[in-house]
Amino acid sequence: MTGQARLSVRRADLSGPDAVGVVIVQATPEAREIKRVWVDPAARGHRAGSALIDAALGRQDRPRLLCMEKPSQLQSW
Structure with missing residues (x-):
């Protein structure tokens, strides 16, 4: 990714004060x-x-198709 990167954290709650899920973007x-x-x-x-x-x-109307981008070269660990 190029440009200025920004991290955000979102949490999911059901009915109590405790988070039941998290996503980091x-x-x-x-x-x-x-x-x-x-x-x-x-x-x-x-x-x-x-x-x-x-x-x-960042959308309320999630599209039915989510496009994923695969790197052209995978780096070995």
Whole structure:
């Protein structure tokens, strides 16, 4: 990613004060990259993950197709 990167963290809550999920997004003017997404297993099935992805995309009307970009060369570790 080029340009000035900005990290943001969004959390999902169901009905209590504790977070049941989190998404971390790195954004530049050119793109957004989801760095981490996690949902508590006990909260799965309540659409917390979908809400986190919606927040990460910054859209209320999530598109049906999400395009992923694969790097042309993968670096070996």
